[in-house]
Amino acid sequence: MTTIGIVANGPEELIPSLKHYQDNVDVWIGADRGSLTLLSNQIRPDYALGDFDSINQQEQIRIEKESKYFLKFNVEKDQTDLEIAIDKALELKGERIYFFGVTGGRLDHGLVNIQSLYVLLKQECSGIIIDKSNCVELFTPGSYRINSEKEFPNISFVPFSQHVSGLSLKGFYYPLQNYNLTWGSTRCISNKLLLNNGTFSFDKGILLLIKSRDG
Missing domain, CATH: 3.40.50.10240 (Thiamin pyrophosphokinase, catalytic domain)
Structure with a gap:
């Protein structure tokens, strides 16, 4: 690559x-x-x-x-x-x-x-x-593994398309199952991983993953 x-x-x-x-x-x-x-x-x-x-x-x-x-x-x-x-x-x-x-x-x-x-x-x-302070990446539907990063402990998911359907988060402090995320929602802001890694998946839409740190 x-x-x-x-x-x-x-x-x-x-x-x-x-x-x-x-x-x-x-x-x-x-x-x-x-x-x-x-x-x-x-x-x-x-x-x-x-x-x-x-x-x-x-x-x-x-x-x-x-x-x-x-x-x-x-x-x-x-x-x-x-x-x-x-x-x-x-x-x-x-x-x-x-x-x-x-x-x-x-x-x-x-x-x-x-x-x-x-x-x-x-x-x-x-x-x-x-x-x-930030790391930003865009994703299409699928299932993805995410690793814990010391420099970016905060993890947020923001809909890039108007709707993101079937969003599930596993291994997170705030887990989620088959949630429909829309523009303006703060439901998936400032989450964290419980251990060294976790997964996120969704069925439709385009999703922004934002890893960040305070200060």
């Missing part, structure tokens, strides 16, 4: 240590200022791309010099820099994509970035959004 890490130009203070994920990522892509974030984490971007309107000339020279491939686009374009990075990841046959630096900034960007997980899902590519 080819795993690609995309780093965008969201607030750097919300981006976790990228070295923690380095062993799992085959290709690193920096979108705009995200390329500089990669370099500050001592990771050489395999691809640095975007319009680079959020950096100065000296920073651009450094990115161009230290990246394997540098691709600059016009500021006036139909795609965001992140969309361009996603297209490159799919071109490289990425099967799993980690996203960093795509939360905590503008709300319109944040919402669209979460929606991009659905675009990937339709292409049979798994997308995972990660920042220092």
